[in-house]
Amino acid sequence: MSALRATAAAASYVNRHIDHPTLWRDGTAALRVLGPALHEILSLEGRALPSNPRDKSYSARAAREAFRRAVLVFMAVVKIKLGFEARDMAAHLDAFRQISQLPLVDWAVVPELNLWAHVVAAAREKPEDRAWHVFTIVSIMQILGLETADRAFELVRGIMWVDAIAEGDDDLPQEIDRFAAGSFGRRVQDLQAVSEGVGLAGLETSLSTECTLE
Template identity: 85%
Template sequence: MKDIGRARRRTPRPIKRGDVPVASAAAATSEPDIRASQSLPNDVTDEVSGGLVVPSPRADGSLHSVVFPIEMDRDRLALSRFMFEERRIVCRPFHFPWLMMALSDPAAWHITLANAAWHRYRKCKAEEFDFASDQEVVKHHRLSLQSIARRLADPTKRNDEGLVVAIAGLICHNVENHDRLKVHIEEIQRIAQSKGGLQSLHNPTLRLMVSWLDLTAASYLNISPRFESPKCLSLEIDPGNDTHCLEQLLATWDQKCPDLGDIVSALRVTAAAASYVNRHINDPTLWRDGTAALRVLGPALHEILSLEGRPLPSDPGDRSYSARAAREAFRRAALVFIAAVRIRLGFEAHDMAAHLDAFRQISQLPLVDWAVVPELNLWAHVVAAAREKPEDRAWHVFTIVSIMQILGLETADRAFEVARGVMWVDAISEGDCGLRREIDHFASGSLPRRIQDLQAVSGDVYSASLGSSLGI
């Protein structure tokens, strides 16, 4: 933990640009009545019309007007019907925009069918209904990979925009495999670079999705984003008076803690996003297709993940020691905070566990003076503790109570008021009552009793860190 920023300072493996001509890309549109080209590919040729326009399956769920990018048999039509009908019942972020793009590419449609087969398999298994087979998942996944591999090996097709759609689908299908995730993102980066960058992709929805996948991959892998924040993520948010307390805190930082100057922008953007979510969380139509969530949370994620890693000084007496610990605590807590919001809006957040684990290690660093910007450190520990199981947050509670004493706060309710002043989303604070009780119980005891309580629930690891922190 000495070099808490080392992973983020690694230079990503360089990607060679292709020297081949750029093939014409498949353009997608959201116009509901536009029909696709009738020159359709099959599973073997992977031929896609350069002027392909995507039909909309939005209207009535009927498949007769949809022109698919592959040959469709009875089983494939059944899977497609399940997928379109499920969309009307189950709200999954980015579901409809993805269907629009997937219909433009053979490999993308195969991975979409694989995903549909997986959801149908899980549904049937849960209902103990013997209908779907997970072999359908494997089959369509294999066909998608074969199509992608053939085109990547073809100099005339390896930079097609349709490949970006297909590879994005692979990422969504198996996002928890970090090794594959890294390879897929690198390939998308190569194709985008061959076209002149992310902004050169013709489909604005695809640009938005690639940017989001880049951000989630960076969060999973704890690295900086590969792409600059695109214009489609430029969303001006006026938080009004919601960030008044935060601005008052920031006004004192230059004098107190110059090492934290570079996180000010990330704090403001994240607080603005939190304000927007708080005001509009109960508008289901706003969040239904997922694009609003990407535009609101994307800039904050990009700012946080772009923070340069900084090593922790080896000497705890160094004036930067506690400031850099606080800086990394904020970064990890902010990623946990956004992950919790993503879950509330219907997204998955497999990266949260890694950030919680990292925060645990930061919180236990010996001899950190959390009195440096105590309000920010209190917010970070409250956010992380709220996402932990009770048995895993004893050290968080101990630190929260210690910061409360510094700030002259006597109750958990007052501590939460201070945390809310930094940034907050009410919809993710459900279930905080247990944490508040733990804080109040811990705060009511003497220091020796607190140490005994901490040792009783936390074991030797916490006790050793506690001894170092207290100099005993």
């Protein structure tokens, strides 16, 4: 996937040069580094999900849109780290939250990318707003045979990562481990009950917005 390769290349460059603020001062370097990735990401048009969860493409299209939104969140974090504004961050997080809570999505479709997307989004959410993300992360970890948050983060970092994603948030791995250990069993039942009430009214509309350098 060209968007993944371009974003990973940009993230790798930023990680290597993040401690050289003068490099990013006039925005030229940022545009050169982030431009190709943003072009590839924005070329991934938002697609309406099929209204019938039994549609064979339902889970694949949900996964695609979740990945697209997570990449936009990822790039927004990079922009902020480099000193730019990313006023679209909240919109992308909200869109991802809606996708993540869609009923009957089989996140076993490309589970590694789905894990990456949910970890990125969860890391940018407030703890009180990411219980569903954590539930889904643990579910995908079980599919992949990952028993701890450390192993999950190791896999996620191997796909693409910048430390700014989880900067200042040390609680997410602990939340994942507690959930995985079963201490949130009752909460799982609550979340499953909530999922049954999630409507499909908005599935026909695209959640597409743009992410541009300010």
